[in-house]
Amino acid sequence: MRAVVLSLAIVLAGGSAFAAAPGGMARVGPGSLRPLYAPDSGTTAIDVRAFELARVPVTNREFLAFVQSHPEWRRDRVAHVFADDGYLRHWVQPDELGAGVDPDQPVTQVSWFAAKAYCAAQGQRLPTEAEWELAAAAGDTSADGSTEAGIRERILAWYGRPAGARLDAVGHGTANYWGVYDLNTLVWEWVLDFNGTLVSGDSRSGASADRMQFCGAGALAAGDKQDYASFMRLAFRGSLEARYTTSSLGFRCARDVVGP
Amino acid sequence: MRSTWKVGGLLGVLTLGVLLASPHDAAAQARPPVKAAAAPAAPAGAAVEAVLTSAPDVPPPLTRRDPAKVVVHLEVREVDLEISDGVMYTFWTFGGQVPGKFIRVRQGDTVEFHLQNHPDNKMPHNIDLHAVTGPGGGATSSFTAPGHESQFTFRALNPGLYVYHCATAPVGMHIANGMYGLILVEPPQGLSKVDREFYVMQGDFYTVGSYREKGAQPFDMQKAIDEKATYVLFNGSEGALVGDKALKAKVGDRIRMFVGNGGPNLVSSFHVIGEIFDRVYTEGGSRYQENVQTTLIPAGGSAIVEFKAEVPGTYIIVDHSIFRTFNKGALGMLKVEGAEDKLVYSGKEVDADYLSEKAGPPSTAVASAVTALEKGTLDIKTQTAAGEMLFKGTCSVCHQTTGQGLPNVFPPLAKSDFLMANKQRSIEIVLKGLNGPVTVNGKTFNSVMPPMSQLRDDEVANILTYVRNAWGNKGEQVTAAEVTATRSKIKLPPGAAH
Numbered sequence: 161m162r163a164v165v166l167s168l169a170i171v172l173a174g175g176s177a178f179a180a181a182p183g184g185m186a187r188v189g190p191g192s193l194r195p196l197y198a199p200d201s202g203t204t205a206i207d208v209r210a211f212e213l214a215r216v217p218v219t220n221r222e223f224l225a226f227v228q229s230h231p232e233w234r235r236d237r238v239a240h241v242f243a244d245d246g247y248l249r250h251w252v253q254p255d256e257l258g259a260g261v262d263p264d265q266p267v268t269q270v271s272w273f274a275a276k277a278y279c280a281a282q283g284q285r286l287p288t289e290a291e292w293e294l295a296a297a298a299g300d301t302s303a304d305g306s307t308e309a310g311i312r313e314r315i316l317a318w319y320g321r322p323a324g325a326r327l328d329a330v331g332h333g334t335a336n337y338w339g340v341y342d343l344n345t346l347v348w349e350w351v352l353d354f355n356g357t358l359v360s361g362d363s364r365s366g367a368s369a370d371r372m373q374f375c376g377a378g379a380l381a382a383g384d385k386q387d388y389a390s391f392m393r394l395a396f397r398g399s400l401e402a403r404y405t406t407s408s409l410g411f412r413c414a415r416d417v418v419g420p
Numbered sequence: 421m422r423s424t425w426k427v428g429g430l431l432g433v434l435t436l437g438v439l440l441a442s443p444h445d446a447a448a449q450a451r452p453p454v455k456a457a458a459a460p461a462a463p464a465g466a467a468v469e470a471v472l473t474s475a476p477d478v479p480p481p482l483t484r485r486d487p488a489k490v491v492v493h494l495e496v497r498e499v500d501l502e503i504s505d506g507v508m509y510t511f512w513t514f515g516g517q518v519p520g521k522f523i524r525v526r527q528g529d530t531v532e533f534h535l536q537n538h539p540d541n542k543m544p545h546n547i548d549l550h551a552v553t554g555p556g557g558g559a560t561s562s563f564t565a566p567g568h569e570s571q572f573t574f575r576a577l578n579p580g581l582y583v584y585h586c587a588t589a590p591v592g593m594h595i596a597n598g599m600y601g602l603i604l605v606e607p608p609q610g611l612s613k614v615d616r617e618f619y620v621m622q623g624d625f626y627t628v629g630s631y632r633e634k635g636a637q638p639f640d641m642q643k644a645i646d647e648k649a650t651y652v653l654f655n656g657s658e659g660a661l662v663g664d665k666a667l668k669a670k671v672g673d674r675i676r677m678f679v680g681n682g683g684p685n686l687v688s689s690f691h692v693i694g695e696i697f698d699r700v701y702t703e704g705g706s707r708y709q710e711n712v713q714t715t716l717i718p719a720g721g722s723a724i725v726e727f728k729a730e731v732p733g734t735y736i737i738v739d740h741s742i743f744r745t746f747n748k749g750a751l752g753m754l755k756v757e758g759a760e761d762k763l764v765y766s767g768k769e770v771d772a773d774y775l776s777e778k779a780g781p782p783s784t785a786v787a788s789a790v791t792a793l794e795k796g797t798l799d800i801k802t803q804t805a806a807g808e809m810l811f812k813g814t815c816s817v818c819h820q821t822t823g824q825g826l827p828n829v830f831p832p833l834a835k836s837d838f839l840m841a842n843k844q845r846s847i848e849i850v851l852k853g854l855n856g857p858v859t860v861n862g863k864t865f866n867s868v869m870p871p872m873s874q875l876r877d878d879e880v881a882n883i884l885t886y887v888r889n890a891w892g893n894k895g896e897q898v899t900a901a902e903v904t905a906t907r908s909k910i911k912l913p914p915g916a917a918h
Contacts, residue, residue, distance in 0.1 A: 399544030
């Protein structure tokens with residue numbers, strides 16, 4: 161009884177975002193990533209230190225609580241430089257979800273600035289691109305999902321579907337090797353350095369200065385040219401500005417590992 | 421990175437302003453003399469919104485005498501549509517269907533292009549118009565996230581029929597999902613007057629399931645990389661140009677087809693069965709060839725074909741790489757209605773039997789063998805005589821009448837160790853065909869022999885008896901009963917059964 165009251169109090173305070181089951185943080189890593197575009201020819205792996213990642217994306221319910229406690233992030237008050245016109249527009253009111261929005265769906269139509277502010281309010285941060293990719297590279301039973309049958313197909317099936325369909329609630333599927341849900345199969349997710357990989361508007365530029373870009377050069381430079389799901393993630397992130405929002409873009413928070 | 425593009429875009433506009441204000445058109449000077457002669461004047465009058473059409477329709481010819489500022493709004497939609505009967509595919513489209521909307525402008529027009537990425541889309545997109553002179557053909561300036569819009573402006577310097585397509589990574593996949601269309605830049609004098617204009621665009625598609633496998637079929641990257649198309653289609657679906665949706669014309673109509681090929685991989689051998697193109701503006705350029713049967717259209721290229729419909733009937737539009745037509749869907753129809761012209765085409769005048777001279781006159785040897793078999797008096801001599809006739813009609817095309825085959829291509833039967841070593845195997849090969857490497861007289865052959873499904877069992881027996889006793893071969897008879905027994909025992913591949 162006492163525990164229930166305690167967790168309820170936390171939710172009301174708009175504090176812990178991870179009340180929905182399965183909630184909380186999962187420890188991910190340490191691990192190493194094979195970079196799709198190596199920063200230089202000598203780099204064959206990017207080491208990622210252990211970190212904690214929310215098991216599920218932030219939901220509408222959680223983001224509503226944040227907006228209520230931080231009204232400067234209401235869609236009718238947010239500065240235009242921090243969020244575009246699509247920001248939270250699927251909610252019926254600036255502080256109300258409405259009947260058409262499932263509280264347990266991942267929140268979408270949020271800008272990078274808003275996502276970053278949300279995580280900061282929880283004493284957390286957005287995961288880096290490398291952290292997110294490490295978590296998302298896992299399969300059901302191992303840290304490297306590329307060795308597991310069906311994983312790539314499952315990811316690509318989501319990439320191939322239009323975004324128009326109604327989103328599932330978070331935590332709907334099964335957790336991956338790290339105990340994290342919904343990576344790759346529910347919404348795109350903001351990362352801290354979403355525009356860190358240099359991508360030009362034309363995905364085929366092959367000039368020497370643009371060696372890290374993915375198309376013309378991609379055939380030579382990409383770690384695994386079969387891994388086009390990664391290309392699509394890079395292309396998607398590259399199309400974004402920090403104030404942008406889309407109907408299939410959400411986020412989850414991360415934090416450094418505390419203690420040993 | 422992005423702010424750099426915006427500065428670049430701004431510079432572009434400024435440069436354009438300078439060009440327009442300049443007494444000598446610097447852009448025209450930079451082009452070959454033929455283009456300078458046609459150098460357009462600066463756009464005059466108010467901006468006009470471009471008329472966009474979905475295939476097979478084409479926007480009406482432009483009647484403007486002067487260049488204009490033309491505004492184009494093109495919306496990217498990711499949609500589930502039927503690619504074949506009962507087969508759904510998620511297409512990425514410029515305007516809601518494949519191919520993308522047809523855009524028609526005039527040489528010298530200043531085109532203000534708005535690319536809108538629908539909020540329900542999942543992917544970022546951009547556009548490379550081959551009609552654009554500038555980096556990426558517009559792609560560098562039009563990379564757009566879902567729920568957003570990009571704008572850039574270009575001047576249509578060169579006349580012609582140009583492909584446009586998405587160039588977002590993975591580029592091949594965006595094109596394979598249908599992200600292409602055509603933009604026509606009319607020369608100042610316009611195109612010659614015709615009665616009907618059509619918009620046809622070919623593309624190849626790659627699905628996880630096989631051709632016509634029902635249900636929702638996802639894109640198959642491996643097949644795309646291997647260039648093994650599941651579908652080759654005109655206008656984005658198997659049914660796009662057939663039945664009620666066939667192109668329609670009347671006898672006497674002058675017809676112009678704007679034909680594009682989006683690829684991503686395959687080159688089209690574009691052909692209309694029963695028509696000769698009076699003119700083909702090859703590769704969508706300014707010069708035409710006359711009296712063309714089949715024109716090659718590269719992936720990412722186009723052609724303008726013109727002909728007059730002189731005889732009524734249904735004309736089949738194909739990629740003359742013909743398995744694509746009959747096994748992958750590259751088939752459209754043009755229905756021409758009107759009065760017959762028997763002087764141009766007579767229709768069927770004679771319907772008679774014809775046997776190829778190779779097979780000779782109706783073979784008494786073959787008939788005698790059938791009679792002898794019925795009477796139970798079939799001997800090896802009658803069999804080999806009948807077998808020889810049948811061999812010449814069927815087998816000699818590859819194995820040659822001498823039984824020598826063709827070096828490195830078709831194995832010999834004469835003095836063949838492979839043939840003579842195993843009678844049972846030779847029966848099975850005739851029934852099932854043979855695919856893959858075999859070693860004959862020490863040489864390896866890797867070819868394909870189709871199943872001889874058109875032959876009766878007694879005919880197979882006669883042929884085998886012949887080849888096993890011709891050209892120095894010496895072997896026993898093969899009986900029809902043996903062939904029948906073999907047929908009932910083996911599993912014939914689909915298509916090999918009678």
